[in-house]
Amino acid sequence: MARTILITGASSGIGRALALRYAQGGTTLGLLGRSTDRLLAVAEDCRKRGSTVRTGVIDVRDRTEMAKWIGAFDRDSPVDLVFANAGVMEGRRPRDHIEPPDLAHALMEINVLGVLNTVHPLLPFMMARRHGQIAIISSLAGFIPLADAPSYSASKAAVLSYGLSLRAQLAQHGIAVSVVCPGYVTTPMMLRESGPKPFVIEAEKAADLIVRGLARNKATVVFPFWFGLIARIGGILPDRIRRLSMKPFRFTVSDPP
């Protein structure tokens, strides 16, 4: 198991579950998030399990601060594994016909540029060491566009493509890249979404599946299996059939708490 692990979005949900999953003696964790209180609480729990932990409260959109923090962290503890996990979900509000435009812009910056801001600062270091693993958190929405969450779907398709391109390029430098595509996972993000949530799993289970997939250096870590298969087939259906089959799964997104 990797020894130095950097996780963005570690203050909640899947990122928190990953931090706790990797927390043990001999592991150094770099945990990034926005909410100080939540991040410090996760860090404390990880320390209790024996990890050395460093935290950073940074917005992933801040390219300069991200590069500064990540560079300093890597100089002290060379990163073996990074999770570009921080993300937001937006979509159509119950009162609206389309998603709020300002939030859609912010989402693109967080979910797409935030991933670049996480990965880019590490590449020169990992390439020089010819060692490292990069895990980018996409979604099943990266395979099948959701009518009620256009910017979210686009952002997840973007990082899916980005990660697989990077994987093809970086293999020759000894760096592994995997893209993680979860279905519904019970987290604060998911709870804002109305509508049916088939095959939903807990964040701890998602963390287990991710750890297992990364150990096998899979190009894509897609789960749950059957929902992943349905999403991938749905993504290649003719438009009219796809829209009809997606009708029972339409949803709205509530304002953040």
Ligand SMILES: NC(=O)c1ccc[n+]([C@@H]2O[C@H](COP(=O)([O-])OP(=O)(O)OC[C@H]3O[C@@H](n4cnc5c(N)ncnc54)[C@H](OP(=O)(O)O)[C@@H]3O)[C@@H](O)[C@H]2O)c1
């Ligand atoms: N839950 C699902 O069903 C599901 C399914 C597929 C994919 N995903 C993906 O999994 C990832 C984690 O989501 P989650 O479900 O665990 O959601 P979550 O519980 O809401 O956690 C999101 C994390 O991202 C951080 N974050 C959000 N915006 C940020 C910003 N601008 N700068 C820095 N950090 C920011 C949050 O920090 P603060 O809390 O401190 O603001 C939080 O730690 C996301 O990329 C999401 O798209 C989730």
